[in-house]
Amino acid sequence: PSPSQVVKQALGLSKIEVNYSRPGVKDREIFGKLVPFDKMWRTGANGVTTIKVKSKVMFEGKELKKGTYAFLTIPGKDKWTIVVNSNTKNNAWAYDDATEVFRIDVKPVTSTEKVETFTIGFDNLTDASCTMQLKWANTVVPIKVTVNTEEAVMATIDETLAGPSAGDYYTS
Secondary structure, three states, X not given: OOOEEEEEEEEOOEEEEXXXXXXXXXXXXXXXXXXXXXXXXXXXXXXXXXXXEOOOEEEOOEEEOOEEEEEEEEOOOOOEEEEEEOOOOOOHHHOOHHHEEEEEEEOOEEEEEEEEEEEEEEEOOOOOEEEEEEEEEXXXXXXXXXXXXXXXXXXXXXXXXXXXXXXXXXXX
């Protein structure tokens, strides 16, 4: 049994939500053994990991529009491929690339800290960026996530000023 987890992170004016299951190491060899290298992985357990974004977000420079997506990975010794697909039912063992949004390659980092339970989290937060991290065993996979906060703020201001109502002056 791998418990389910929902992680929500505000980033600028956007929000990111990841829904996944958290398997444990349980004295097993993880990457290269339990999770084979160079084969697509559902990035967790029990089912496909999903990622939902409230507005346009960039993952390592690749645009992800508002919506919910399947979030899969292809772990490797020297690089991981992150795969985002618009079909949230798409799984690693019967993958259909017809609805693939993008793939990006990132470099995994070996950590001295052992993470027993697979964890997806966010670190290094600023108004316009963060690092999404996949952590398990002694592996950390950092993924740079950015948003254009200034553009989003200006669009909101322009929209409000184009047709303000009495209530607009009291909103925060």
